[in-house]
Amino acid sequence: MRGRAAGVAKAFAIVSLVLAMTACSGEQAVLAPRGPAGDVLARFSWLLFIGGAAIFAGTMAMFAFGLFMPERTKGIPPIKLIVFGGVAFPVVVLTALSVYTAAVGGKVDLGRNARAEGREPVRVNVDGVMWWWEVEYPQADGSTVKSANEIHVPAGRPVEIHLTTRDVIHSFWVPTLHGKMDLIPGRTNRITIQMDEPGVVRGQCAEFCGLQHTLMSFWVVAHPPDEFDAWIEAQRRPAAEPATPELVRGRDAFLASGCGSCHQVRGLEEGASKAGGAIGPDLTHIGSRLSLGAATLPNGIGPLSGWIAGSQQIKPGNRMPSYHHLDGETLTALAAYLESLK
């Protein structure tokens, strides 16, 4: 009896640990699903946790039984234990799991299911780059709207993400919405996500991809369906014109410092200088984003100044040099200009 009590206590400890884990903030937790595919995976995770804990508890109980009451085990033939515990039990459990997986597994293929119902998913292209995410929204007229490190989606609609990489293997993972999908050089992989309610959840690269793999994260922002088109329209517009002398100074510094050789700011063109670079993220609406440096820093004039002048301390090894040769006033003007690009 002592053995069984110990087993139950252990199972209880494991279950409470798992419960404690679900209490985490939830913006990036498998056990706090925010969409239909996430729901299936969370349910499946719980089944495995609880089933695994029960089997572990049973095994420990038998172990304790054998340890503390050896005289009571005398009559049990070992072959019986092997046939029932080692063969029959795993066959039954694994068969049941296979049947369950086959029954619910198809539910996570949101793209196929939507098409079977005659609904075409929204399409978004995501290109993995060391160490950020380029995000493109192809439009019906053949144009695209470009942004970075944030995937905006209409709530309640399936969104098919076409995943490519321009360097090494990355992996796209939004734990609240779906499983992982790798980004493989030379291939386009697809995963369809859906977020049920408006809100923001976090995702990150889940395949080690070099020095700043840890800081290669992103946000998924779900808008109410009727506001999504307005968001696309706003992102489609060229960059805002600088409205004050300080912002003009910031824009001039942007062009003079060569920021445009790596970053595009649509609509920004002055003399021979252009801002049409494609090496770094498109900054046309950088001021409207939630974060900087692939969810490394919050957005704002302070973090922008720090990032421009010290990106190599914040994210060592990233492709952007620290621009600390700018004088103080120019640096803050440049940061103010970028912040104004809403």
Next chain:
Amino acid sequence: MAMRPPYAALLLLLAACGDDEMSAPAPLTVTGGVAERGRSVLEANRYGCAACHVIPGIAGARGLVGPPLNAMGLRGYIAGRMPNKPENMIHWIAHPRSVDPQTAMPETGISEDDARHVAAYLYTLRTVPR
């Protein structure tokens, strides 16, 4: 019960005489500032302080754009020009451009209240690097 001289307390008093505490300046305190709340403001990094400064006790605060903020509770001057006093510290955090128009430190939009809490936290930093 017979009265006994409080030897232990006397010894402690004597020990205090030999300590550095006698020569160190009195701790700078900020009226109304809560160091723990200042720590939360710095941790959240909404104003980006940690992007430019090394700040002891704040995760990820290892920027080298501005000066490190260790021992801020003991330093003589702020921004190289104002005596290190709470009201100057709060003013500098909230409105650095009004003190030095050429500074690389931006007006981050931090509120007076949050600046007060941040100052309270910075004054807890009293370890001199050796």
